[in-house]
Amino acid sequence: LLDYNRAGIPLIEIVTKPIEGAGERAPEVAKAYVAELREVIKALAVSEARMDKGQMRCDVNLSLRPHGREEFGTRSETKNVNSLRSVERAARFEIQRHAAVLNSGGTIVQETRHFHEEDGSTTSGRIKDNAEDYRYFPEPDLVPVAPARTWVEELRAGLPEMPRVRRNRLREEWGVSEHDMQSILNAGAVDPIVATIEAGADSAAARKWWMGEMARNANETGKALDELPVTPVQVARVAELVAKGDLNDKLARQVFEGVLAGEGTPDEVVEKRGLKVVSDEGALSTAVEEAIDGNPAIADKIRSGKVAAAGALVGAVMKATRGQADAARVKELILEKLGVEG
Known part of the structure; x- marks a missing residue:
């Protein structure tokens, strides 16, 4: 009868060092950091890191200080922000709020704050004047762990290719610009494109369909690309039919429409709808x-x-x-x- 809730699901809390000097671009830096961390977590197969499903959350800590001063300003901590866009919005709102308070001669209160998705604002949560308010205390049954350096290096040697290295490699293989690669990353299309290429499509065709027709459908339905009812193998098959001249782009879009509507495989949709190029x-x-x-x-x-x-x-x-x-x-x-x- 005991409710173990999420017992057995590990919780990892990652606390960064202060990131200084970002200035007015701090919101973008915060978003980029969380995005890269999310990619690392996914690459290590630690978690799917779906922020919308609560698998990853971000507490946005922020403070301002006058130019030339070394001591950090009083910080606020916006709790449990659940999307990359919201990380950026929360940081931007807090910068503006801190600045307004300080410019008017006020004092920033150290506290936790709640983020509101509807308008991007934050409101006060709980005052935390000092470290004791966080209820820190030593746990006698949990001793510090100091792993041997040799073990750390052994683990490091077994790690998969890191996201940044992988992106740079793929960008060179695909012959795309950094801007285009960033767009592919932002759309969550890297893995689907790679899988489509592995299924037999050329990189240009794979990018075209995932960043075009699939991205449009995902946007219209409010889904992520990997949630669409179409597989990389099916996208590769449509690309093959286009390459063979059995379909043109207009017909291919109709085939995808049928596949996404649950009408069957690409070949079944072509047969049912009579969607072959007239070659007679x-x-x-x-x-x-x-x-x-x-x-x-x-x-x-x-x-x-x-x-x-x-x-x-x-x-x-x-x-x-x-x-x-x-x-x-x-x-x-x-x-x-x-x-x-x-």
Whole structure:
């Protein structure tokens, strides 16, 4: 009948040294630190570190001091902040609050504070004038542990590749800029992209679909990428169908729509919805001729050398084939039939 709550689930509390000199960028630094720490925890398989599920929390400690003074100012501690965005917002609010109090000649009170998601503000929690208020006391049954240096190094040698090292390696392998890599990281797309590449897709296609269609769906549904009902193997399969010419991008998006809606695997969705590119030259040729006959003025422009006007006829053919034609091949046929070189 005993309620053991989360007995057996370890709690790790990590306390940083004071981070000095961040100035007005302190909120960004705090967010970046927690983000990197979260990635390390995930890489070590210690936890999934889902802040929204309570697997990781952050207490934002902050103080201000005048320029030239070495002694730290009185700090406040905003408790249990539960998202990276909120870490930044809490730090920014506290900087502004501290500054307003100090500039008006007031005194900062050492206390814990509560963060409010709805407006990014904090309110007073519990006053903590000194260390005794934290109820620190020695536990006689828990003695200090001093692990042997050799054991520490042995453990270090068995660690997986650290997130920063991995990101730099992947960035070079994928040939993307630091800005693009940061966007991929912010979207939580690194692991899905890696898994999609391992499933057979090239890196460009994997990045394209996860950072495009998948990210859009995640944003619309309020889910993380790894919570979407689609797997890296399925994304790789769609990328393969596009590479083979069986699908174009428009049809691929419809396939993903079906997969995300629970209609089955990519191949099953293609079959059920009839989503293959029209590759029958006869059918394409007929559709092209009908488009030319139905748009004589545009056809004359193309014959006179205005090749860009072919886009209108390509659009007409794509509409007639419900987007299932190969646009590049359609344009080639149009120019061939009008006797114009591309």
